[in-house]
Amino acid sequence: MIFVRPASIIELAAALAEKEGKTILAAGCTDILPGKIGRPWDADRIIDLTHIPELQQIAVENNELFIGSCCTHAQIAENGLVQKYFKALAEACAQVGSVQIRNRGTIGGNVANASPAADTMPCLILFGAEREVIGENGECITGFCLPLPEDPSADSGTPVSAFAKLGDRDIVTVARIQLAAKSVIKDGRLSAVSVVLGAAGQTPYFCEEAAQVLEGSRAEEELLEPFAAALAEAIEAHIPGRTTLAYKRSAVKGPAAEILKKLSLELYY
Amino acid sequence: MIIKFVLNGELVSPDLDPSRRLIDILRENFFLTGAKEGCGEGECGSCTVLMDGLPVHSCLVLAGQLEGHEVLTVEGLVQNGELDLLQNAFVENNAVHCGFCTPGMIMSAKGLLMKNQDPSEAEIREALSGNICRCSDYRQIVMAVKDAAKRLREVSL
Known part of the structure; x- marks a missing residue:
């Protein structure tokens, strides 16, 4: 098993470009590790996404809120910008699993796992979020861009x-x-x-x-x-x-x- | 792979298979058997440890992800042979029956008290909601955490 730990988006892109057989992208591991006890990995390579600072950022960029794919549910639930502009998403993240799951599980993993019961999905759809990806076939989510609502005013509400x-x-x-x-x-x-x-x-x-x-x-x-x-x-x-x-x-x-x-x-x- | 991380206050750099789970590393490489494997899928909380001060399931962390992080297990709460105030509160409030869930319960409670020294009962129950006690000892556990919080506030004054 090859274990790769990129420290930047550039290193991640380079790792994705290498063809090393079946690859697993690992972040919070709350969906890929359950049931793994004693079982061999059905993969040749793990790319760890948790040491890439860009994927853990929440920041306003060009009238959008960028939420990195490796932001945890706890981080999103407690973030002031999310609470201010996208309260429903903060509320959804605050209700995911237990404290331990929220401290590890990530928004990118919640979407990539594609459970019909993924708690962040209805909110991302509601707010018109766009997914950012990298890789030849867009195989790795790097974050989500949520258009900021207009500043409150008499006209816009x-x-x-x-x-x-x-x-x-x-x-x-x-x-x-x-x-x-x-x-x-x-x-x-x-x-x-x-x-x-x-x-x-x-x-x-x-x-x-x-x-x-x-x-x-x-x-x-x-x-x-x-x-x-x-x-x-x-x-x-x-x-x-x-x-x-x-x-x-x-x-x-x-x-x-x-x-x-x-x-x-x-x-x- | 050499992985450098802080374990119970000490910098360690073991040579590990990065695809193994943190709970296995703790129990088999460091002989820290406080964290227990109950379900192995993040449901029971008996393997809870603190990673950078936050409660996490050690069965859901890969060894390769530990680089640069700080892990605190229930064993790390003991200082100079003395139990932590929270551990003493569990003992004195009879919050331990079979004891299987206790290390996880204590580490979840520790994570809460590190952030909030005056939690309400609802906040305590929320913080422990990911930890299951098969002896149904919840009343005494909540009392122990309340007691520990009170003692912590008195010590901090």
Whole structure:
């Protein structure tokens, strides 16, 4: 087994360009090491991504927030820029696994592992994040660029967002349903609402009908029934006939209520 | 591969297979058997150690990733033959039954108290939520951490 530990993006690019047989890209290892006890590696080479400072940066660049692929969930959850501009993503990262998993697991690994229940995915889609990659076939994610919302003003309004997750237990849980929403508060009402459903299909998806229910509203409690109904319809369209459909159709009301509550708090405070 | 890192306050540079796991290195190369392997997949927390002051699963860290980092195990809490204040709090609050989860519980609690000397019960439970006790000893464990935090604040005054 060859173990390569690049210390910069340039060294990483050089390592990726070398053809050394089957290669594993290792970051937090929270998905590649489970179940590895005593089993040989099914690879010829490991490239460790954890010693590359550029991949651990969170910084504003050209009206975008760059989040390096090796930023951990804990780092993202605690970052002031993420909390300020992309609160839903900070909330999602704060709910991934346990403290130990959040201290090691990375946003790049969360996306690369491609679990339908990946907690960061609905938020990255909601915020229109673009992935940066390197390698001949783009095989290594180096980071994500999230377009910054406009500065709050009377014309543009105040951007807000929220994330809710339903699992089998309150914490340290795999998502059964995720809901992420963003909006702009204008004249005391929600405007330009977007809603993304996750863990309710192979990949997360926008739910226009549910967003329309909230558009122009003050996130009033009475909207819960039509909001949850629109989400249930979207789930049915994405997983018709699946055994979990009946559960998810009904259970989506929980995250829907949480999102309404969070948005209404943003409106009033 | 020679890997230089700090283990329990001492700089070490063993020649290791970088694709091995930290828990195996600790137990088999350094004979530090405090960290236990429960599930081997980051679910039970019994292998928790601190890496640069943060709780991590030692079953999910590759030896090759240790270069330049600092690892603290439950053995490293003992200073001059004296147990750490947190270890004493576990003993005095009967927070140890079979003891399998204890080193991991203590290291998760240590990570919390290094950041927050006055945690609420909710913060303690959140910090320990990745550690499973098969004896269901949680009440005494939470009491031990509260007690340790109180003693830590008194010492810091």
